[in-house]
Amino acid sequence: MKRIAIIGGGIAGLSAAYELAFQQRAGAPIEFVLFDAASRLGGTVETVRRDGFVIECGPDSWVTEKPWARDLALELGLEGELVPSRDDRRKTYLVQGRALTAMPDGMRMMVPVQWAGVLDSPLFSWQAKLAYLREPKLAEQLKTSALDAASSSRDESVRDFVFRHFGSEVADTIAAPLLAGVFGGDIASLSARAVLPAFVALEREHGSLVLGLRQRRQAGDAPAAIFTTLRHGLAGLVEGMESHIPASGIQRGMVVASIERTGEGWVVHRASAPGASHLASQTFDAVLVATPAKTTAKLFGAIDERIGELLPQQSSSAIVVALAFSADQASVMRIPRGFGFLVPQTAAQYGPYQPISDDDMEAIARRALLACTFVDQKFPQRAPENSVLLRAFFGGPSVAPLLTESDATLLKLAQTTLGRIVGKLQEPSIALVRRWPDSLPLYEVGHLNRMAELDVRMSQLPHVRLIGNAYRGVGLPDLIHSGRTTARELVAGLIGS
Ligand SMILES: Cc1cc2nc3c(=O)[nH]c(=O)nc-3n(C[C@H](O)[C@H](O)[C@H](O)COP(=O)(O)OP(=O)(O)OC[C@H]3O[C@@H](n4cnc5c(N)ncnc54)[C@H](O)[C@@H]3O)c2cc1C
Numbered sequence: 218m219k220r221i222a223i224i225g226g227g228i229a230g231l232s233a234a235y236e237l238a239f240q241q242r243a244g245a246p247i248e249f250v251l252f253d254a255a256s257r258l259g260g261t262v263e264t265v266r267r268d269g270f271v272i273e274c275g276p277d278s279w280v281t282e283k284p285w286a287r288d289l290a291l292e293l294g295l296e297g298e299l300v301p302s303r304d305d306r307r308k309t310y311l312v313q314g315r316a317l318t319a320m321p322d323g324m325r326m327m328v329p330v331q332w333a334g335v336l337d338s339p340l341f342s343w344q345a346k347l348a349y350l351r352e353p354k355l356a357e358q359l360k361t362s363a364l365d366a367a368s369s370s371r372d373e374s375v376r377d378f379v380f381r382h383f384g385s386e387v388a389d390t391i392a393a394p395l396l397a398g399v400f401g402g403d404i405a406s407l408s409a410r411a412v413l414p415a416f417v418a419l420e421r422e423h424g425s426l427v428l429g430l431r432q433r434r435q436a437g438d439a440p441a442a443i444f445t446t447l448r449h450g451l452a453g454l455v456e457g458m459e460s461h462i463p464a465s466g467i468q469r470g471m472v473v474a475s476i477e478r479t480g481e482g483w484v485v486h487r488a489s490a491p492g493a494s495h496l497a498s499q500t501f502d503a504v505l506v507a508t509p510a511k512t513t514a515k516l517f518g519a520i521d522e523r524i525g526e527l528l529p530q531q532s533s534s535a536i537v538v539a540l541a542f543s544a545d546q547a548s549v550m551r552i553p554r555g556f557g558f559l560v561p562q563t564a565a566q567y568g569p570y571q572p573i574s575d576d577d578m579e580a581i582a583r584r585a586l587l588a589c590t591f592v593d594q595k596f597p598q599r600a601p602e603n604s605v606l607l608r609a610f611f612g613g614p615s616v617a618p619l620l621t622e623s624d625a626t627l628l629k630l631a632q633t634t635l636g637r638i639v640g641k642l643q644e645p646s647i648a649l650v651r652r653w654p655d656s657l658p659l660y661e662v663g664h665l666n667r668m669a670e671l672d673v674r675m676s677q678l679p680h681v682r683l684i685g686n687a688y689r690g691v692g693l694p695d696l697i698h699s700g701r702t703t704a705r706e707l708v709a710g711l712i713g714s
Contacts, residue, residue, distance in 0.1 A: 218246050219247050219248070219712065220250075220501045220503075221237060221248070221250075221501060222249070222252065222499070222504045223249060223250070224473045225252075225260070225508040225512075226251050226507070227259065227260025227262070227686075227696075228696045228700070229685040229696040229700040230251060230253070230505065230700065231258055231260075231459070232458065232696065232700030232701050233505050233703060234458070234467070235458040235462060236700065236701040236704040237249045237704050237708065238462045238466065240704070251462070251466060252468050252485065253469050255469065256469050259452060261275035262275050262455055264449070264453075265649060266449060267541075268601075268647060269600065271448075272450075273451060273592075274651040275451075275537070277590065277595075277608070278302065279444065279445055279692060281442055281443060285694040285697045285701075286697055287694075289454060293453075295453055298449060299447065300597060301441060301444070302445070302446070303594065303595065303597060306555065306556070307443070307555070308554060308555035308556060310555060310558035311391075311560075312560045312561070315637055317558055318338075318339055318340050319338075319555070320391070321334030321338040323335070326395050326416075327379060327387050327395065328427060329349055329427060330427075330434055335349060336350075340391075341387070341390075344384065345384060348387065349427070352382050352425050352426065352427050353425040353428045357424055359425060360420070360422075360423065363417070370665070370666055372408050372409065372663050373408075373409050374409060375396060375404040375407045375408070376389075376393075376405045376407075378409035378416070378417070378420075379404070389561065391561075393562060394561045395559060397588075397612065397613055398612075400657055401534070402613075403613075403614070406531075406661050406662065408661055408662045410664070411665050444595075444596075454693075471487055472488040473485055475516060476506070476516050476681075479500065481502070482502040482503065483503065484501075485498065485504065503680035503681065505681075505682050505707060507683075509655060509658070509687070510685075513685070521674060527670055527674065528658075529658035530661075531659040532659060533659060534616050534620055534652070534655055535610060536610075536611040536620065536627060537610055537650070538628060539609075539647070539648065539649050540607045540609070540642065540645040540648050541600065541647035541648070542605040542643055542645050544601065544602065546605075546645070547603060547605040548603070550642060556591060556594060556595045557591045557594075557595065557608075558588065558589055560586050560587055562587075562613060578618070578622065578626065579633060582611065582634045585611040585613060585616040586610075588609075588610045589608065589609045590608040593606045620654055624649075624650040632645075657686070668688055668689060680707065682706075684696070
């Protein structure tokens with residue numbers, strides 16, 4: 218019998234454990250234990266269900282185009298739970314000053330799939346509109362430079378990539394806030410190859426992103442809805458997978474302090490916890506490490522320091538504040554129609570950069586507010602009829618001082634900051650705050666080359682693999698896919714050896 222440890226029970230580690238349980242039931246001679254520091258599995262995936270509201274504290278949906286989260290939901294018998302985003306009502310606003318300006322219809326992120334709406338949008342200056350119109354004419358030139366880059370594995374920043382196609386205004390006003398919501402980082406340091414692989418591939422094939430997307434659209438190659446979620450929340454995936462794992466295979470509240478290589482395999486040492494009944498150390502034949510990048514670097518510090526150097530060195534923190542309003546409360550508020558708004562972090566938004574004093578929490582919160590989702594409008598059945606559910610997302614470089622503030626302060630700051638943009642808010646009937654420190658690793662320029670070196674380094678260590686959001690994708694579908702595939706490969710390697 219081969220013994221496998223999984224360290225970290227976020228969506229990646231849990232998907233691996235679920236796959237191992239599946240293999241076990243199919244007769245594979247394995248035993249496994251999933252260790253998680255927290256008292257609850259799922260990591261950043263957490264749903265609170267209260268008084269008819271379904272409140273996501275971390276991710277709220279997945280990108281429909283990638284099949285693996287949906288496949289998992291179907292396997293778990295959650296077919297009836299699958300809910301597409303209400304794309305017929307899709308309207309996303311950008312904050313300009315205190316006003317909200319709608320993004321034009323027919324945009325795929327920062328790329329227009331149709332001109333109607335874009336050319337008369339007040340969001341863009343005439344220079345940006347000209348840049349949009351010019352991009353298809355540069356197709357050959359863009360294709361040539363893309364192919365050069367591909368053959369040399371050359372990377373560039375997301376900002377440079379978008380700039381080459383559409384100029385600086387589109388990069389800073391549209392691409393930056395769209396990606397800040399996902400990666401929380403500065404597009405001038407994020408890697409185009411790692412963060413925008415689909416657009417990089419499109420450039421290679423078509424040169425022009427505008428022409429490439431149009432051709433795909435004409436070929437009927439677009440998903441029905443952009444986002445998919447579960448009716449009762451994404452925790453359904455966590456609960457579903459957990460129910461397939463034997464209780465003996467899960468140890469919650471277990472902080473792993475270090476791992477050590479021995480002649481026969483790996484020893485997992487837990488952090489000392491007075492009075493804890495768990496064994497202090499356990500030996501395994503193989504280990505799957507599914508912890509956040511910083512922890513992973515620490516775990517490998519004594520084994521191979523270079524591994525820590527290759528992992529993302531920067532990560533961004535997030536704070537989510539959810540505010541739920543009953544139908545009565547909502548009736549006196551004026552939330553615009555749409556999915557929500559994004560806040561560009563540009564000088565146009567805030568004026569020339571001015572340092573903010575450390576105790577001016579309101580100014581810090583204004584700068585750290587990246588987005589707000591009008592949850593009750595984005596997905597059906599997230600809130601009782603006529604009530605309102607808002608989710609503010611704070612992140613980026615300004616968020617750090619907010620992480621140590623109390624829930625009550627963060628709640629007040631969210632109300633004031635959102636109130637400036639959508640009008641005064643009532644006292645919410647439910648409010649909750651979640652802090653996610655260092656939860657989003659930044660894939661900086663050169664990331665994929667570092668990942669290739671990491672693969673080589675890891676292949677020199679027997680029966681140990683890395684999974685999670687530090688490597689090749691931060692979204693749920695990618696993490697589910699890599700967690701399951703890696704677990705399968707690990708078992709094949711172990712049993713074959
Ligand atoms: C606010 C927010 C919103 C997001 N929205 C979306 C979205 O809408 N759609 C989407 O696809 N993605 C979204 N993401 C990204 C996605 O949620 C994450 O990338 C993903 O959940 C990370 O999963 P993971 O398993 O890699 O890590 P985590 O969820 O961070 O899990 C790591 C686990 O390791 C455990 N751990 C840490 N240290 C130790 C230790 N020493 N010993 C034992 N256990 C340890 C932790 O307790 C945790 O459970 C969002 C992320 C955030 C923060």
